[in-house]
Structure formats: structure tokens, C-alpha cells
Amino acid sequence: MRLKRPTIPYIIWMAVFTVIPIVLILLYSFTDRSGNFSFEPFIKAVGYTNVFLNSLWIAFISTVICLALSYPLAYFMSRLKRSTQNLITMLIMIPMWMNFLLRIYAWVTLLQNNGPIDTMLSLLGIHTQLIGNQGAVIVGMVYEYLPFMVLPLYTVMSKIDYQLIEASGDLGANMFVTMRKVVVPLSVPGIISGVTMVFVPSASTFLVAQYLGGTKDIMIGDVIDKIFWSDQNTGSAIALILMVAILFFLIILNFFGDEEAIAT
């Protein structure tokens, strides 16, 4: 294959920032501390199986909640006046301009003991621990990643010809049937990219769990963050397993998407 000259900078970029780091991770994963070939990092990584599965579970729940919240929102947005659509898109984007950590701190303040929500619930006679558990982590993650679900869904839905929805109604379908038989099948590409964009980063996220989830190791991202400084090899092995798991997930997802597109 002959390379066209303008592609060269991109190839260098890919090599330096994508290929070399992956190769390095691979190397670290299969070597011990002194640099000899070894499965030791993987054996150590197995010790984190529970955290690993838990992370995937939390990421899954967060993704499902994001999808459930975003889908109707994206649908109604796509049916509004153009100017209103742009306004809502702005409103969804604005929080993303704020620093990630600040947004998590805001949730810490909201959820902490004697914080506004806790106080309000206490007045109603409900006494419960809002922070330091999985629930708080999921709330934080949904908040962080919601825009990444809304925007691809909205983009796909605003491209659905409104006449198709009218045609469905014309042929006897009520709103619910139209959603199920026309809107959902046609928005599958948006669902896939939304799910990818939420699930992948939330599976590997860190800090959210540290601030909202208490002291226990909840997310695998935090584990990697913690042990990488002392044990690069095990850290790399866990990262590699996570990568493979996500890759596997994406393959399944895309397969499902293709199926939907041809399905009758």
C-alpha cells in the first residue's frame, strides 16, 4: 500500500500515542518487577476479580439509567422548534464545561450527612446514609455521563423524517406502537454510540468512587490508580484485562446493532 504524504503525521501520531503505549502495557503485563517474562501480574490481578466485576456492574447500571433518562428527552428534543432544540443542547453541554472534579465535589456537598438532601429527608423523618455507597457512585456517574448519551441519541433522532412517524400513525399505530416499531429501530445507531460512550468511560472511571463511594475499593479504575505507582506490572495487567473486556463488549454491541439493522 502506498502512503499518501499527508497521512504521515497521523501515522506518527498513532504510533506514538496509540500503538507504543499499548505495546508497553502488553510488555509490563507479561513481565515481573525485574523485567523477566512472567504471568505473575495476572495472578495478582485475579485477586481484584470482585472489584472488576463490580465496576462492570456499576457501569452497566449507570448506562441503563442514562439510556432510560436520555431516550425520552432526546425524542422530545428532536420534535421541538429548531431554536429550542439548540437552547436545550446548550443547557446539556454547559455543565460539561465545568471541571470534572468540581462537579463531583458538588455531589459530595449535596449528599453528605447534614447536607441539603439529608437535612430535607430528616425533616420528613427519613434517616439514611446517602453517601459512601454504590448508589452515590451511580448517581455521580449518571450525572457525569448523561450528556454523552443524550447527544448521540438526539443527533440520530433529529434525522428521523417526521413523515415516517406520521406515516406510522396514518397506518393505525398509536404513539406507543410507533415508538416501538419505527422510532426505536431507526435510532439503534444512536443507542449504540450512546451506550459505548457511557459504558466505556464509566467502566474505567476513577475518582468518582473515591469521593462518593467511601473508602472501599469500588471501581477498578481506582484500583489501577492506587497500585500503579507501586506495581506497574499488575496495574498494566488489570488495564489490559479491562481493555479486552471492553473490546468484547463493543463487539457484542455492534453485532447486535447489525442484527437490528437487517432484522425484519
Place this chain on the structure above:
Amino acid sequence: MKQAKNDMIVSLKDIYVEFDGEMILNHINLDIKDKEFVTILGPSGCGKTTTLRIIGGFLEPECGEVFFKGEKINGVPPHKRNVNTVFQKYSLFPHLNVFDNIAFGLKIKKTPKDEIKKRVKEMLSIVDLKGYEKRSVSKLSGGQQQRVAIARALVCDPAVLLLDEPLGALDLKLRKNMQDELKLIQQKTDTTFIYVTHDQEEALTMSDTIVVMNNGSIEQIGSPADIYNEPVNAFVADFIGDANILNATMLGDCRVKLLGVELECVDKGFGVNTPVDVVIRPEDIEVVPPEQAKLVGEVVDVVFKGVHYEMTVMVGKCEWIIHSTEMSPVGSKIGMKIIPFNIQIMNKLFLAEENTFFAEVVSSSESENYIEITLEDSTIRIDGVYYEEGARLMIQLPPKALSIAGDGVGDLNDVYIESVIFKGEHNEIILESDKQKWLMQSDVDEQVATYVPLKFDFNQAVIKPVEAKDET
């Protein structure tokens, strides 16, 4: 009374629709007979698609009632109406194949599988697409997609099928085929078709009844032959078929004066010395030697059209179109004979010789010799005259003094072009501003249903001061 009502499948009563403050349908009334092929015909922007959407249930009128088989159906959503639509862009479901597109409506009605199969198959053979069940709709040609859309709507066995310019995207030959096919399908399925188009030829070919619409109103309802032979006004005559439309004066019953020549006609009851429009179809003019006719002209152009020659003939300054199987060479003088029955007299669309309006002088200067008046929120400066501030003026502008501002800045902006009709010598254009209608003469063709800036030439105007009480 009840019997008569049963005959009507759809009735619209006093339907008024407005969108963003703009009137789309102006209190229209329309009755559609069962099992007829009805065409709603009109230029773009006349409200024909809106009318269809009201029947389909996609749009609720501001006021007025919609009846279906004598029952009021205002507020009934589309999926509960026994009406199906073939959309302008077909709107086939891209994620479904041909079979599933057609079966969509039946599946929703929970029809048994065997029956769905049978009916889809039947439908495919009616629209001539046997064996296409498994094809993806995006791989079909425009004509095939069109037929799938028709099959998808018809398979639901609607009482009324609505078609919104369904042949618009097809090429001419396919269109002709589809026109014949649609008519056949309508007869085979015994369904009422309401067909919307801007193509007069389509309307004439297929319809039992044609409804001509313009500017949110129904101009005429009738059979194709009625509409063609007896148009009620210049708009209808101009829109359907080729026509010579001319200004004339009705001298009395059965006597009309046209281009200074008195002719016999068959129309009565227009009064004495009434300005009227006359329409004469090009094929109704008989070419005779000049000495045998009152109207004499010179042939300036001949085009062979296959069945006939189309000749352009100048009678004085006025241009006529004649269709004849015999050719008269360019430059020859011919006589034009028209039998009285073929001279169709119509009331004028807009009865005014002059454009008259009243205005108050809002500022003026005697030394610089100008005045400023306001008209419908715009201030207009008139040079070369002087009246005191506060004076009331009556201003009369002949149609020739109006023009469309080429630079985009008119004395009145956003004036709506309601109709453009060629009257032999020049175009007669009727415009509508916020408060009044205007008559303009122009040699340039303008696009109807558009908004333009209007300019006045006050050098041709008659300006008179008036007392407020004189205004009528």
C-alpha cells in the same frame, strides 16, 4: 336529507387554518362524494396539502368542522381514522423490507399471519410488484417506491386514500404510466381517492372531479370538462390548459367588445359596459382568410407540436396563441373566427382600473417640494408635490405605475403576489398587502405566492386633497 348526506364521504365545513399569523385556508367548504377520484389542484402555497392533512388528521383547523360519513371527526387522531395517506416523499420505513412495509398496518390491526400474507401478495400484484417481497425499500427505484407506498396505504382497505403529489419526483414517462395505473387501481379497489397536485394535466387525466384552489380558497369545483370549458375566472382558465385571456367589455347580453371589435357570445347577465375577462382556447380559433373575419392578425411564430401547429399571432399589440392542424407561414395575415359558444366570459378577479388609497401627510417641506405619507406602517416620500402636514390625500395609481423593486427596497415591502396572468400585451399581476389589493401591469413574469417589495411611480399618480368624510 339523510340520503344526500350518505353520498358524501368527507365534508369540510367552514375550515379556517392559520400558521404563524398567516392565513392558509380561508373558510373553505368541500364535499367529497364516495368512490370518486377527486383532485385538489392549485399552485404551490395555495393550501391544497393543508386541506389533505386536515382530512388525514395530522392538522386540526383553527375553526370549522370535518365530517366523515356524516360523523364529525375533529380531534380524532390519524390512527383512528379510516383514511390512509400516500406521502409526497413516500415515507417508506427504511428498516423494513417491501413485505413488512406493506404489512405494517395489518400487523398493527393484529390480522392473522396467513391473511396478511394473502393480502400483501394481492396488493403487490395490483401495483405490479410481484416477487419484490424481500427487497430492501432503499434499493427500489422512485416509481417502485411509489407503488409500495400506494400498496402500503391501500392494503389497510381505507374508505378514503389521500395522495399528496405522489408523482412529483418521477420522470415524465413514468408519471404518465403511473397516472393510468392510479386510475385503474382506484377503479379496481373502489376507493375514494383524494389526490393533490399542481399539475393540471395530471388532474385532467385522472379525476372525476377537480377542485381548483388558490390562495387558501376554492376557486371552482367541477368535472375536468367543466373546468376546462367553463372556467369561472381568469385564474382557473390560466391554470388549466393553454388559454388566450384578454380584457374585454361586456356591452350587454351576448355582446362583448374585444380589442375594439364587437363579437357575439352566449353569456348573459353581466350588465352593460362591464369590464370582464375573456378566455378563448387556442384550439377554438378557426383560421380563415382575413376578409372573412373581424379579428385579423399577423403570424409571428410557428412551432410544430406533433398533433397541431402552435402559432403566435399578433393582433395589433396583443399576442394570441392558436392551435391549428394547418400551418400559416410566419409573416402571413390571417383572419381569426371564433364561434360565440367558444368565447367564455368571466368576472374580473379584481375589479379596479386604478389603485386608490388614502393617506395623511406626516411631514412635508415647501422649499424642497416634497411630502411624506405613511401607508401600512411604511413611510413613503413623494417628491414634486407639496401639501401641508396633516392634509388628507387621495392617491390614485394606474397599474402601470406599480413595479417590483429590483434593488429589494420598495415603498411597501413583503407584498404577496396572488396571481399573474398574461393578458396578450402584458402581465396582469394582483398583489396583496396587509390592508388592500393592488393591480399591477408588468412585462416581466413574476412568481406567484411569493413576497416582493413593491415600488410606486408617483409621477403617474393623481394626488388630490380630500376631506375625511369623502373617504369611502
